Amino acid sequence: MNKVRNHPASYRDPSGFVFLYEGKYYRQVNQCYKDDYQALKQSGLYNQLVKEKKLIPHIELDKNFSQSDEWYCTLLPEQITFLSWPYEWCFSQLKDAALLTLYILKEAIQHGMILKDATPFNIQFKNGRPVFIDTLSFEKYDDTQPWVAYRQFTESFIVPLLLCVYRSPEMLKLLQAYPDGIPLKLASKWLPLRSRFNLNVFLHIFLQNKVSEKSNRNSAAQPAFSRKKLLSIANNLLSFVSGMQLKPIRTIWNNYYDETVLNEKYVNDKRSVVEGWLKEIPVKTILDAGTNTGLFAKAAATHAETVIAIDSDADCINSLYVHCKQTGNTCILPLLIDICQPTPSTGWHNEERSAFISRCRVDMVLALAIIHHLVIGKNVPLQQVAETLSTLTDYLVIEFVPKEDVKVKQMLLQRKDIFPHYTVKAFEDIFSSSFEILQKIKVGETERSLFLMKKKN
Incomplete structure (x- = not known):
């Protein structure tokens, strides 16, 4: 027990946690996540994403390092050489991380699963490409429920990317002040008026902000999304993010x-x-x-x-x-x-x-x-x-x-x-x-x- 040290960032999700043991990072899977974890493995989603190098692979261990009653199994993931944070990335890195998240979302839906969160902290860069590292972010898809991570994805990926496009790439540093995502309320104020004429910007930022404010006042529940509608939204977001481009900038350093x-x-x-x-x-x-x-x-x-x-x-x-x-x-x-x-x-x-x-x-x-x-x-x-x-x-x-x-x-x-x-x-x-x-x-x-x-x- 003295050799096990829980990672200080891994405490929010009851499904499990990351810990350090003898110089290596492990992930404990708790009993409450057992069904979702088995579904991830049995659906073929895990094997497909690992094969495509989009999800970090792991070795499953039958060893309870923490001696916890909640333990189900232990995962030894492939180790990352150097950890970086989203506010240390450039525009194209965050864009690639967003595209990876959307790709995984689509594949998860096709396999009867979904991402329960959509934060860029679920991604690291390994061998020059983004890779998804949070194996416990997957859960069984319930088509009576909306995608609970839609707003998180918008505020964590779409908003900072748009601020780069319409304002300055330096605005990615705002993710350090807002690690859970830049609020839609602020994005609606910071984005220029001309951005409203972009249909996707209007739908995903300005309209969503108005709807969320109205929902908060009325305490109304979000409407459910069918599988077809959710895939349509994912495809729309993929097209939207793929089309984002920075304007050429000339600085004292880039030449x-x-x-x-x-x-x-x-x-x-x-x-x-x-x-x-x-x-x-x-x-x-x-x-x-x-x-x-x-x-x-x-x-x-x-x-x-x-x-x-x-x-x-x-x-x-x-x-x-x-x-x-x-x-x-x-x-x-x-x-x-x-x-x-x-x-x-x-x-x-x-x-x-x-x-x-x-x-x-x-x-x-x-x-x-x-x-x-x-x-x-x-x-x-x-x-x-x-x-x-x-x-x-x-x-x-x-x-x-x-x-x-x-x-x-x-x-x-x-x-x-x-x-x-x-x-x-x-x-x-x-x-x-x-x-x-x-x-x-x-x-x-x-x-x-x-x-x-x-x-x-």
Whole structure:
């Protein structure tokens, strides 16, 4: 019993719960879910979704780890390398998660089952694609009842996607403030007037909001949906979500390697050094902090099993995710995360969804051309940068951009130089307290230097 630790986010559903035991996550199925679980297996739905890699597979164990009287069986699911949260995803990731949810809903109905909830937290990204992870979200379909998760799906998927389309992709961050979905009442105010002329937007947002307000006042029950009507709604939602597209956006970062870096030779020289080090050091997991367009994340993906590529630019992350889909790159997980303001721990007792820093323990960090943005752009002391990076990794590839660099000079034109200690010597001295400097190489004809470091024991 002392070795079993319940997951802090798995407490709402009486059907079962997730727990950690000896470094692996398991799921307990309770007696009250026995009939639905057997129906899931016997209907053929589980086997079909697993075969299509849309549902996480599991091994069924006849072992009661929790010693609970409610226990029916234990599942050992295929483990996820890195957990991410919906408010860390880009537009296309959330869109693919929505399409997966609707596909599973349709298949469930065809097999005599239905999804009892429709939250994006039921989905994780594995090998470059979304996969459904909550095996206990399925229950027997009752055609006298409406789809109870329709509003949850609308508020958790449709609303944030529409806000991206009509307002800005940055609005996905609202899911951090509204993890149970962005309320229809707010969506009706935030979406522009012109969105009402889109029939699907009107039906699923504005009309549903009016109906729900009227129902709340009259305490009226929702009308039942026939199987045919429910499938029609699912097909309509599939078509609606599939047609959502972002407008092209040009930012300072999404053309970073085309226009804003020093020159093509600098990029090639830097890539040659980094790839050489990647070949020398066997690593499985890499964090590319400030990935921009993902140039070095793509290079790292040929040497590692998992590359977590983070950036604060929503368009960069969306473009990288789309590129990985199109090229079949299954190693890179792009996430919309600002390294200066990484995702905090949230939820009940601040433990349901863990902070990015506590989740991110990798073999190597790539911190290329970001040190000046952290120290000069964000006023983060070098000492704190070194300490934070040392908590994440064993190996560090970091680029130092000195004050003599043209980009730093441009930054200092806009503000007072209050950084007398921002020198390569101070950088080396401070980082040497946490890391051993293995190699230092000047990047081509520039004043920039690349460092390969190893964390000290």
